[in-house]
Amino acid sequence: MEKENIRYSELERLCKEFRKTILKIITEAGSGHPGGSLSVVEILTTLYYLHLNHNPKNPFDDKRDRVVLSKGHSCPALYVILAELGYFDKQELHNLRKVNSILQGHPARVYNGGDEVKFVPGIEVSTGSLGYGLSVAVGMALGFKMDNKQNLVFAICSDGEHQEGSIWEAIMFAGFKQLDNLIEIVDYNKLQQESRIDDSVSLEPLKEKYISFNWQVYEVDGHKISELDTALADAKKYKGKPKVIIAHTVKGKGVSFMENNVDWHGKAPSKELLEQALKELEGK
Amino acid sequence: MVTVLEYKPSREGLGEALLEIADQYPQLVAIGADTANSTSLGKFAKKYPERFVNVGIAEQNAVGIAVGLSLVGKLPVVSTYAMFLAGRCWEEIRQSVCYNYSNVKLVGTHAGLTVGPDGASHQILEDIALMRVLPNMSVIVPSDANEAKVAVKKSLEKVGAVYIRLSREKLPVFTSPEEDFVIGKAKLLREGSDCGIISCGVMVYESLVAAEILEKQGINCRVINMHTVKPIDTEAIINTAKKCKCIVTCEEHQVYGGLGSAVAEVVIKNYPVPQRFVGIKDKFGESGPAEGLMLKYGLKAQHIVETVKEVIKYK
Numbered sequence: 001m002e003k004e005n006i007r008y009s010e011l012e013r014l015c016k017e018f019r020k021t022i023l024k025i026i027t028e029a030g031s032g033h034p035g036g037s038l039s040v041v042e043i044l045t046t047l048y049y050l051h052l053n054h055n056p057k058n059p060f061d062d063k064r065d066r067v068v069l070s071k072g073h074s075c076p077a078l079y080v081i082l083a084e085l086g087y088f089d090k091q092e093l094h095n096l097r098k099v100n101s102i103l104q105g106h107p108a109r110v111y112n113g114g115d116e117v118k119f120v121p122g123i124e125v126s127t128g129s130l131g132y133g134l135s136v137a138v139g140m141a142l143g144f145k146m147d148n149k150q151n152l153v154f155a156i157c158s159d160g161e162h163q164e165g166s167i168w169e170a171i172m173f174a175g176f177k178q179l180d181n182l183i184e185i186v187d188y189n190k191l192q193q194e195s196r197i198d199d200s201v202s203l204e205p206l207k208e209k210y211i212s213f214n215w216q217v218y219e220v221d222g223h224k225i226s227e228l229d230t231a232l233a234d235a236k237k238y239k240g241k242p243k244v245i246i247a248h249t250v251k252g253k254g255v256s257f258m259e260n261n262v263d264w265h266g267k268a269p270s271k272e273l274l275e276q277a278l279k280e281l282e283g284k
Numbered sequence: 285m286v287t288v289l290e291y292k293p294s295r296e297g298l299g300e301a302l303l304e305i306a307d308q309y310p311q312l313v314a315i316g317a318d319t320a321n322s323t324s325l326g327k328f329a330k331k332y333p334e335r336f337v338n339v340g341i342a343e344q345n346a347v348g349i350a351v352g353l354s355l356v357g358k359l360p361v362v363s364t365y366a367m368f369l370a371g372r373c374w375e376e377i378r379q380s381v382c383y384n385y386s387n388v389k390l391v392g393t394h395a396g397l398t399v400g401p402d403g404a405s406h407q408i409l410e411d412i413a414l415m416r417v418l419p420n421m422s423v424i425v426p427s428d429a430n431e432a433k434v435a436v437k438k439s440l441e442k443v444g445a446v447y448i449r450l451s452r453e454k455l456p457v458f459t460s461p462e463e464d465f466v467i468g469k470a471k472l473l474r475e476g477s478d479c480g481i482i483s484c485g486v487m488v489y490e491s492l493v494a495a496e497i498l499e500k501q502g503i504n505c506r507v508i509n510m511h512t513v514k515p516i517d518t519e520a521i522i523n524t525a526k527k528c529k530c531i532v533t534c535e536e537h538q539v540y541g542g543l544g545s546a547v548a549e550v551v552i553k554n555y556p557v558p559q560r561f562v563g564i565k566d567k568f569g570e571s572g573p574a575e576g577l578m579l580k581y582g583l584k585a586q587h588i589v590e591t592v593k594e595v596i597k598y599k
């Protein structure tokens with residue numbers, strides 16, 4: 001138990017660093033989506049550091065689990081973690097959203113801005129248009145089942161994209177086909193681009209929806225690594241159904257003026273506000 | 285006379301091809317959306333139930349699942365009505381199929397006016413344009429069931445996304461099953477130097493009939509079967525432009541954005557000559573038998589004949 005606590009506090013420290021880097025690179029890029037990147041930090045960190053079967057030194061290894069970041073606009077969080085894990089040079093983070101960079105504004109599996117086609121290490125699926133990632137993850141899970149392979153597929157979806165019909169096509173299919181090698185994590189930060197979800201079209205009751213679509217549901221505090229860890233550990237073992245972890249999060253988590261504020265969905269902070277945010281994060 | 289071997293829907297080429305080739309491609313998976321019998325995948329689904337996925341009436345999911353399958357090493361072929369594949373799923377095809385550089389084959393059946401009595405809701409006349417504009421996408425419009433069968437087989441050999449457009453109706457089969465078929469390489473069906481006729485799909489047969497009628501009137505046409513609209517056979521187009529000094533394109537599709545446009549893009553850049561377009565003129569179709577509709581909407585041999593005579597005046 002004690003060992004676990006030390007591990008968790010190490011990861012918490014990493015999450016703090018990730019948040020700082022996310023804000024720095026978004027500021028440097030001059031655009032991007034801080035809110036949904038900050039809310040997904042613990043989700044991705046727990047997944048990549050404690051549960052994912054992967055090898056950053058051999059990113060295209062057949063045996064690896066697959067991660068689909070369906071909420072593609074949150075890719076700064078993913079990029080920062082991939083860089084820390086050694087998928088690519090950390091220097092590349094400073095090229096986010098710039099010409100000639102493999103780090104596109106929304107994740108691209110293949111970079112083809114030049115003459116050469118480059119597969120981007122760690123990016124399994126190009127996303128950015130909401131509502132598509134889950135179907136692709138379902139196809140991957142189905143493919144692994146067909147070939148009797150043990151790989152797992154993780155899909156990270158936003159709450160807002162549950163307003164897309166295509167998501168429900170994927171949910172219905174996965175539940176019916178009992179794809180238990182699929183684990184979805186919903187970053188339920190309650191906000192979308194312009195409003196609270198509940199002020200546009202509510203997803204509630206979300207848990208009951210998933211249950212009625214034949215999914216196994218977990219509900220956790222999406223900023224508590226211990227809770228995410230426990231849920232992921234159980235979800236990996238649970239057989240017979242696809243699993244969803246509804247992770248309750250705070251959009252803009254960690255920076256007071258960004259938290260729960262739709263204004264910080266999709267814009268970069270000024271240099272001054274970045275300093276303020278970094279100071280705040282440092283103090284935590 | 286153009287020899288008609290039989291009358292058969294080109295969509296049947298899909299089912300036949302997959303059945304013949306399934307054992308050669310153990311990774312091949314077919315995906316249907318409550319339409320397997322109509323797209324001709326029914327027999328495949330029965331023989332290889334573990335390699336057939338019915339997603340229900342959920343075309344977007346079908347495309348997404350196909351991409352996921354391909355990213356983990358399967359070879360997915362999605363088939364449903366062209367309207368609901370190329371039409372409904374256009375963005376999914378762009379984002380998930382093409383932008384991922386995935387190896388997914390899309391076969392849209394029941395394309396065009398010849399789907400007939402179902403009417404305009406089912407008669408997609410825009411899919412060649414929709415698919416052609418996508419990076420990483422090849423577009424093949426076979427002219428009959430035999431060619432459809434070879435095209436499907438060849439598309440599996442090719443790595444990358446391919447869209448194949450097939451018809452519902454029983455239409456003349458006039459290509460030989462042994463005919464050479466190379467993706468991106470047009471077939472020269474008839475030599476002539478008065479006018480070049482470049483066609484795809486069901487219009488290839490009509491073009492051959494038109495060329496025969498014209499020959500009797502002393503006009504000799506060079507007829508090209510441009511089964512691959514993308515990547516288009518530039519050389520065949522340029523040669524035709526040089527030789528005939530005028531071109532008529534024929535397609536069962538809007539004249540905007542389809543084969544005619546693709547040919548014009550090549551002509552204007554390399555060897556500008558007058559061109560006319562046989563196709564649907566910015567309209568929806570309607571219910572009726574295929575033949576009757578082709579007649580009403582200007583897709584029969586006689587319309588090609590008129591158009592050839594018209595364009596020749598501008599040489």
Ligand SMILES: Cc1ncc(C[n+]2csc(CCOP(=O)(O)OP(=O)(O)O)c2C)c(N)n1
Pocket residue numbers: 033035036037039071073074128129130131158159160161187189191192193251265
């Ligand atoms: C299909 C589609 N529609 C609209 C957008 C523009 N857009 C980007 S993010 C976003 C909403 C963000 O809310 P949510 O999906 O809940 O993500 P999060 O709150 O985690 O950032 C929208 C509408 C998009 N990327 N894709």
